[in-house]
Each structure stands twice: as C-alpha cells, then as structure tokens.
Amino acid sequence: MYFDERPKSSRKDLYDMREKLEQLIAALNRKDPLIVIHGLRRIGKTSLLQTAMSEVEHGIIFDLRTLGTRAYSTKKDLVEIFESGINDFLSRKKTIRMKIIDVLKHVTGVQVEGIGVTFSWGGEEPLDIAGLFKKLDRWALSGKTNISIAFDEAQELRKVAGIGMDKILAHVYDYCKATSIILTGSAVGLLYDFLGEGDPESALYGRSKTEIRLKRLEPEEAEDFLRKGFKQTRKRVEDELIQDAVRKLDGITGWLTTFGATCLKKGVSASVIRNVMNEGSKLARREFENFLKGREVARKRYEGIISHLAKGPSTWSGIKAYLEVKEGKRLNDRKVTELIDALVKAGFVESIDDQYTISDPILAYSFE
Incomplete structure (x- = not known):
C-alpha cells in the first residue's frame, strides 16, 4: 500500500x-563491490534498499540513522548497530x-x-570489524553465493571516533x-566526503x-501517486485537494505518504495539509538541530541562511548581503562559502541555476 508510512519492503508497494x-538488484547479482x-530525505532510499534486500539471497542492513542525532559517536554505538543488524539477519x-x-x-x-550473537566493543578483545566482514565473505564464497552488506545513511560513519570505517x-x-x-545517504556531500571524492x-x-x-517526483507524478494511493484505499478525493497537497508538499514521497x-x-479535508505541515515541521527542525550539534559557534548564521531562503531562492551574493545586514558588519567571503557549502553537503540546501533554495518545503515552512 502506498500510504503505509513505514519503509516499504515489497516491490508492489513502491511507486515508480x-x-x-x-538496477540495484542487477548490481548485487553482478557482485558490484x-x-x-x-x-x-524522505525520497524512498530505505524503501528501495529494503525491497532489494528482500529479493536477494543474503542481505544485511546496518541502520545508522540513530547516529544522526549526535555530534559524535563512539565505537560502542557502532558495534551495537552491527550486533543488531547481524542478529536481524540471523533471525531471517x-x-x-x-x-x-x-x-x-x-x-x-x-x-x-543461544540463537544469536553479542559483540564486545571494549576490553581485551573488542570486535574485529574487518574480521567480521571477512568471515561472512568466506562463508559466502564457500557456498558459491554472495552477500550484500548495506549501511543506511552511511555519512554517519564519519562521526565514529577511533575506528576508520573508510579503511x-x-x-x-x-x-x-x-x-x-x-x-x-541523504547528506550527499558528506557521503561523498566519506568516499574520498577529490581526496x-x-x-x-x-x-x-x-x-x-x-x-523527487515531478508534479504530474506526485498527483498520480496520490490518486493511485487513494484508489488503493477506495477513498474519493477531489483533484483540487490533491493539487494543493502537491503544491505545498512538493514531490517528496515521504510527505505525500x-x-x-x-x-x-x-478524514479527507483541506485541513489535513496544514496538519501534515505543522507536524512535519517538528521533524524537519529536529533534523536541522541535529546538524547544528557541534556547530554551535555558527548556529545563528546557519539559522539566518535558512530563514533567508525560506522566503525564496537567493544567490550567494544575496545570502552574504542578508547576513551582513543582520550582523551589521562585513563578512569574509570564504566563511560565507563554507557556511553555504556545509548546508548543501548536509542536504538542507541545493543549488539550482546559480541560486540556492531549501531542499525540503517543510523545513522552509518551519522557518517562515
């Protein structure tokens, strides 16, 4: 069902x-490394991943999203995620x-x-993470099969101190x-930093x-998604309401769902759109607050940029001018660029035709 708010795990529940x-299943069958x-965010990456992993022979998912609530993470945090992912794999x-x-x-x-495992994160014999993956690989090789190991929101691996997951x-x-x-990864720039792009x-x-x-879905696709979703549930909804929802929620599948x-x-009513925007803005602001953790010195400037862009797209010069008026002083060009780049890498802002805009309409709404 399209309107199930949990991540999908069956292809019949995926839209378009x-x-x-x-493409993903073919890459896994080819054993692409x-x-x-x-x-x-909320575009369907986890649903795509879970559906693909349900169709391949051996798939393990490590859900790193909980690390996104922290400025820094420890080996204990990561090892507990590995333990949970392996035990879920064993249970299936x-x-x-x-x-x-x-x-x-x-x-x-x-x-x-018993029928599961526990991992040590400290002491004299902490988990050998590389050894874990090598043993799983040898098991797959001996059975003439392959194993798929997924890291959901992998940019969070950058935060884990003292491990070096890239190595x-x-x-x-x-x-x-x-x-x-x-x-x-939703924070695409940070994900590619982890992958060593350009380094x-x-x-x-x-x-x-x-x-x-x-x-994101194009407007016509977003309207089609809603119409088909309501048809699945035998709900009749006026086109005007569907079009209004698409205008305000954009083509982000999660908000449309x-x-x-x-x-x-x-019940179906125009007030539902406002309800979704009000409740969604709490989640979007919490995600932005997570981004600000460890960046407290520049908090007001990051908030200033988002507040400015919430009024509409702006150029680099427009953002710089806004911050300078707000602070009553000239700002270093390099510093302004660093602030904007950080927001782009984290996925909160995107650059389109030399203008910057907030990626998520609900985050923009929360700053209006």
Whole structure:
C-alpha cells in the first residue's frame, strides 16, 4: 500500500521505482563491490534498499540513522548497530542460522548467545570489524553465493571516533570478492566526503562505484501517486485537494505518504495539509538541530541562511548581503562559502541555476 508510512519492503508497494530496483538488484547479482544510493530525505532510499534486500539471497542492513542525532559517536554505538543488524539477519535465516553462527564465533569479540550473537566493543578483545566482514565473505564464497552488506545513511560513519570505517570498507572492497557494499545517504556531500571524492589521501578514493540517484517526483507524478494511493484505499478525493497537497508538499514521497495516511486516519479535508505541515515541521527542525550539534559557534548564521531562503531562492551574493545586514558588519567571503557549502553537503540546501533554495518545503515552512 502506498500510504503505509513505514519503509516499504515489497516491490508492489513502491511507486515508480521499478527501474531503480532492477538496477540495484542487477548490481548485487553482478557482485558490484560498491553501490551508492543517494537522494533527499524522505525520497524512498530505505524503501528501495529494503525491497532489494528482500529479493536477494543474503542481505544485511546496518541502520545508522540513530547516529544522526549526535555530534559524535563512539565505537560502542557502532558495534551495537552491527550486533543488531547481524542478529536481524540471523533471525531471517532459520535454516542456516547455526552454520552462520558457527562461522561468526571465530571472530574476535563475538560471543554466541543461544540463537544469536553479542559483540564486545571494549576490553581485551573488542570486535574485529574487518574480521567480521571477512568471515561472512568466506562463508559466502564457500557456498558459491554472495552477500550484500548495506549501511543506511552511511555519512554517519564519519562521526565514529577511533575506528576508520573508510579503511575497513576499502579492505572489504579489495579483498572480499563475494561481498557487495551498499551505502545510502541523504547528506550527499558528506557521503561523498566519506568516499574520498577529490581526496587522493582517502582510503576509498578512486574506487569504482555503481551510483543510483533518487529524485523527487515531478508534479504530474506526485498527483498520480496520490490518486493511485487513494484508489488503493477506495477513498474519493477531489483533484483540487490533491493539487494543493502537491503544491505545498512538493514531490517528496515521504510527505505525500504522510498526507495520504493522515487523510485515512482523520478524514479527507483541506485541513489535513496544514496538519501534515505543522507536524512535519517538528521533524524537519529536529533534523536541522541535529546538524547544528557541534556547530554551535555558527548556529545563528546557519539559522539566518535558512530563514533567508525560506522566503525564496537567493544567490550567494544575496545570502552574504542578508547576513551582513543582520550582523551589521562585513563578512569574509570564504566563511560565507563554507557556511553555504556545509548546508548543501548536509542536504538542507541545493543549488539550482546559480541560486540556492531549501531542499525540503517543510523545513522552509518551519522557518517562515
């Protein structure tokens, strides 16, 4: 059902993603070593990933989204995510679960607990992360199959202190021949920083990758999505309301899904759009607040840029002039560029035809 607000895991519930899904599954079947899925927040990356992983033989997902609420993360945080992802994988592999556990128990820092495993993050024998991936790869090779390992919102790996996940993934890329690595990211610029784009000193620099980009729906597609979603639930909705929802929520599938789901719960009315915008703005602002963690010195300037862009698109010069008027002093050009670039890399702002605009209409609404 299109209006299920949880990430989808079946292709029948995906709207207009058949081409992207087939592209992803084909890359996994080819054993492409590195696959990158990127796009705006709430555009459907997790749904695409979960659906593909449900159709391949062996897929593990590590959900890194919880790390996005912190300025910095520890090895303990990451190891707990790995433990959860591996145990979820084991729970879905009932017929071969004990064989996999028998392989994993030989990894330093892994303890067998019944039909699952626990990982150590400290002490004398912390989890050997590279060893974990190598053992899984050897298990896949011995069975003449392949394994897909996904990191959802992979830019968060940059925050983890003292591990160097870029080096570990470079090692997996080079030596684990039965393993495909999938990285998804909403903060596209930060994701590509992690991948070492333009940095020859980075561990992952120069590695070939298969890229899959998800875009927002065009207005006609967004209207079609809503009409088909309401048809699935036998709800009749006037075209005028659908068009108004698309104007205000743009082609971001997540917000359109929330609008449809809210109509099913509370009834179809124009007030639902405002309700979705009000509730959604709380989530969008919380995500922006997470971005500001560790950037407190420049908080007012980042907020100033978003407040300015909430009124409409602006050029670099327009943003600089606004900040200078607001602060009553001249600002260094390089500093202004750094501020804008940080917002673009984090996915809150995008550049279109030499003008900057807020990527998410709900974030813009929250600053009006």
